[in-house]
Amino acid sequence: MMLNTSPRPVPETTRTQAFVLWFDEVGIADIPLVGGKNASLGEMIQQLVPKGVNVPKGFATTAYAYRYFIAQAGLEEKLRQIFADLDVDDVTNLHQRGKQARSLILHTPFPKELEMAIATAYYRLCQLYGEDLSWCDRFPPDEREKMRECSYDTDVAVRSSATAEDLPDASFAGQQETYLNVHGVKHVLECCHKCFASIFTDRAISYRTSRGFDHFDVALSVGVQKMVRSDLASSGVR
Template sequence: MSNNVVSLDQLGMDDVPRVGGKNASLGEMISNLGELGVAVPGGFATTADAFNNFLEQAGLVDKIHQALEQLDTDNVRALAETGAQFRSWVIDAPLAQEFQDDITRAYETMAVNGKPATVAVRSSATAE
């Protein structure tokens, strides 16, 4: 698909650093269980590189590092407030057009008989 988006059927456990554990596991299931007749929904994953590029392009890397340097990790309220601030920055930052286009194309490949696909959106951490 692209460096930003990868079809689940192209993934395996070696891809955990690239797309996270849940996505890599889904790829493994598609590869190994499909031939046994077990239906595993298809889909696509956005990559860790895409997320890192998003943070860089949005100018958030330095902002996040600066906030973390000043954070009192023993202060639960400060942790919650800083987490909320990070979420706000991410939500407010625009996605690069290329990334938007990659996601749109990947979604459109999931359409069945011209009808939009029903999807589930899940996080998939690269390290837990």
């Protein structure tokens, strides 16, 4: 059975517990859900698309998805132990703690339900940009997903969007990772995982500590957006 190629609106009662929201489902008021960058992209789509401006489609993993991953894997306590003797004034200490935190996240698999939500959204994005893989439906169910996984290949940008970006008294922008020209669901999932881990870059750890932010009050959303050729168009927010 083919995936629905049109994003379905998420009921308001379930928005805060959705793993994925499409850019046209969010706006600037949704920074707590999808971070500053993704909320701005959603606002751009809502304001400009009705005026005839083309904005590349995409979706965002939510702050809930990040917190779900951390909670399901029991990572918060382990991360707190890593940071128990953190000293951001000691470069070696900061680097060691950051490396340990990122490694812990990267070596912890995504919950299957989160992985499937991201994969399904990427499949749908591929279909929105013209990839027709209905031929996969003739394969048995246990082979169908493998065929789709190997065949969907739309190129996307995978970008971090923290819930604490661009605050009136602090700017966290640019402290997490971005990956461009990402192809295929396997690599999209890998880059989403790397973005989650990048909430603990040395720079981000140091900045949050110096500004008095608890590391666990900030969540990480990931935006996945169709790439465009820079010589023909432009996209995104800086």
